[in-house]
Amino acid sequence: MLSKKTKYGLKALAFLASQKGKGPVQIAEIAKHETISQKFLESILLSLRKTGFLGSKKGKGGGYYLIKEPKEVLMTDIMRVLEGPIAMVPCVSLNFYEKCDDCPSEDDCSVHMLMLKVRDSALEVYRNNTLADLVT
Amino acid sequence: MLSKKTKYGLKALAFLASQKGKGPVQIAEIAKHETISQKFLESILLSLRKTGFLGSKKGKGGGYYLIKEPKEVLMTDIMRVLEGPIAMVPCVSLNFYEKCDDCPSEDDCSVHMLMLKVRDSALEVYRNNTLADLVT
DNA sequence: GATTATCCTATTAAGTCTATAGGGTAATAG
DNA sequence: CTATTACCCTATAGACTTAATAGGATAATC
Numbered sequence: 001m002l003s004k005k006t007k008y009g010l011k012a013l014a015f016l017a018s019q020k021g022k023g024p025v026q027i028a029e030i031a032k033h034e035t036i037s038q039k040f041l042e043s044i045l046l047s048l049r050k051t052g053f054l055g056s057k058k059g060k061g062g063g064y065y066l067i068k069e070p071k072e073v074l075m076t077d078i079m080r081v082l083e084g085p086i087a088m089v090p091c092v093s094l095n096f097y098e099k100c101d102d103c104p105s106e107d108d109c110s111v112h113m114l115m116l117k118v119r120d121s122a123l124e125v126y127r128n129n130t131l132a133d134l135v136t
Numbered sequence: 137m138l139s140k141k142t143k144y145g146l147k148a149l150a151f152l153a154s155q156k157g158k159g160p161v162q163i164a165e166i167a168k169h170e171t172i173s174q175k176f177l178e179s180i181l182l183s184l185r186k187t188g189f190l191g192s193k194k195g196k197g198g199g200y201y202l203i204k205e206p207k208e209v210l211m212t213d214i215m216r217v218l219e220g221p222i223a224m225v226p227c228v229s230l231n232f233y234e235k236c237d238d239c240p241s242e243d244d245c246s247v248h249m250l251m252l253k254v255r256d257s258a259l260e261v262y263r264n265n266t267l268a269d270l271v272t
Numbered sequence: 273g274a275t276t277a278t279c280c281t282a283t284t285a286a287g288t289c290t291a292t293a294g295g296g297t298a299a300t301a302g
Numbered sequence: 303c304t305a306t307t308a309c310c311c312t313a314t315a316g317a318c319t320t321a322a323t324a325g326g327a328t329a330a331t332c
Contacts, residue, residue, distance in 0.1 A: 002224040004238070004290065007247055014246035026308070035238065040291055046310070059299030060307045075250065088138040102140070102171065110150035110270040111143055114211065117265070121257035129253070134246040140321060162277070176322055182279070195330030196276045 006082040008036045009044045013053070013078065014134040017070040024056070024063030044082075051081045070132035079126055086126065087119040094119075142218040144172045145180045149189070149214065150270040153206040160192070160199030180218075187217045206268035215262055222262065223255040230255075 011034045019025050027045060031038040045064050048054045053073065054064050066073075079086060080095055090098035091106050092115045103109045147170045155161050163181060167174040181200050184190045189209065190200045202209075215222060216231055226234035227242050228251045239245045 001221075002247075002251065003288095007225070007238070010247050010250075011245075028308085035240065037291060039293080042309080043291095043311090049309095056309065057299080058297080058307085058309050060301065062299070062308050064309090085137075089143070102143070104171065109147075111138075111146045114146075114261075114265060114270060115138065117261045118258055121261050122254055125250075125253045125257050129250060134250060139319095164277085173322060175324080178278080179280090179322095185278095192278060193330080194276085194278045194328080196332065198277050198330070200278090 003083060004040075005044055006079070008034065008041055009048060009082040010078065010134065011036070012041060012045060013048070013066070013073075013131055016054070016064060016066050017131050017135045020066060020070065024061065024065045026063040030064070048081065053078070053081070066131075070135065071130050073131040075126040075129040075131070075133075076123065078131065086122050087115065089115045092116045092119050094123075139219060140176075141180055142215070144170070144177055145184060145218040146214065146270065147172070148177060148181060149184070149202070149209075149267055152190070152200060152202050153267050153271050156202060156206065160197065160201045162199040166200070184217065189214070189217070202267075206271065207266050209267040211262040211265040211267070211269075212259065214267065222258050223251065225251045228252045228255050230259075 012030050015030055015033055016025060027038060027042055030036070030045075031041045034041075045054060045056075049056050049064070053067060055067050056062070056064050076086070085093040085096040087093035087096070089100060089111065090096060091100045091103065091109070091112060099106075100109070103112075106112050148166050151166055151169055152161060163174060163178055166172070166181075167177045170177075181190060181192075185192050185200070189203060191203050192198070192200050212222070221229040221232040223229035223232070225236060225247065226232060227236045227239065227245070227248060236242075236245070239248075242248050
């Protein structure tokens with residue numbers, strides 16, 4: 001299940017991409033347009049700023065804006081920041097690898113190979129889509 | 137994230153597939169071999185029996201056994217029973233469709249199309265893998 | 273009829289997710 | 303310089319889900 005945080009984050013990013021070139025957009029405007037709790041959205045945008053996707057400007061006329069061109073922003077990078085690992089088990093995660101605590105051996109795990117295939121198929125989608133693809 | 141229920145269920149099914157032809161296998165034996173809490177596994181096996189994947193025999197010499205040939209059991213069917221929807225949002229789910237409560241319109245949702253692609257890619261993997269593929 | 277092993281319900285402990293509260297800080301306009 | 307605007311940051315609470323446990327009921331076998 002996709003978390004609300006990720007879903008709202010994606011919607012906000014897509015909205016900002018569609019407003020590209022019009023200067024900073026206020027949280028309140030994004031929240032209203034996408035029907036998202038403003039306070040919750042605030043924390044999501046903050047994390048997107050800290051991870052380098054968004055810039056912000058304070059005070060009157062301030063708001064959030066995209067730093068890169070939508071076409072340059074891969075879905076893999078967005079998803080990892082918002083949702084975390086793309087893999088469904090830590091033992092097949094590229095960026096968040098961990099040994100599964102309930103598995104004595106990865107080679108003997110009947111689930112390992114299947115989840116590897118699922119991860120690869122998801123990765124292919126995310127690698128072939130950018131923020132620009134969310135807008136059109 | 138894959139739930140423990142699903143992971144344990146898959147491991148149990150794979151073990152039963154590897155023991156195919158040796159008669160019923162006791163819960164205790166499966167739990168020990170896969171290092172799973174026996175009581176928790178009990179409830180998982182029960183749900184797999186109620187959904188037609190496993191048969192069971194009570195009393196001495198009893199246990200669980202596969203009903204179909206491992207090659208005949210598609211991963212799509214197993215995953216839907218154990219994990220639930222394959223889609224990451226209800227609005228792109230084939231078997232568990234629901235309108236997203238936070239979306240006024242699916243056509244205007246920037247996330248919808250992407251999640252459709254992710255679902256399709258996962259489906260392709262699950263449709264091309266059977267229980268037999270977990271064993272080898 | 274004693275033993276074995278599945279069947280079934282209820283409950284709890286832990287963790288995560290979503291959202292809210294309440295104020296602090298910086299920039300801008302006049 | 304001061305009032306206003308809008309982002310910044312931490313803490314916390316409520317709801318929900320998951321993982322696991324407890325305790326016994328039921329059915330089959332020897």
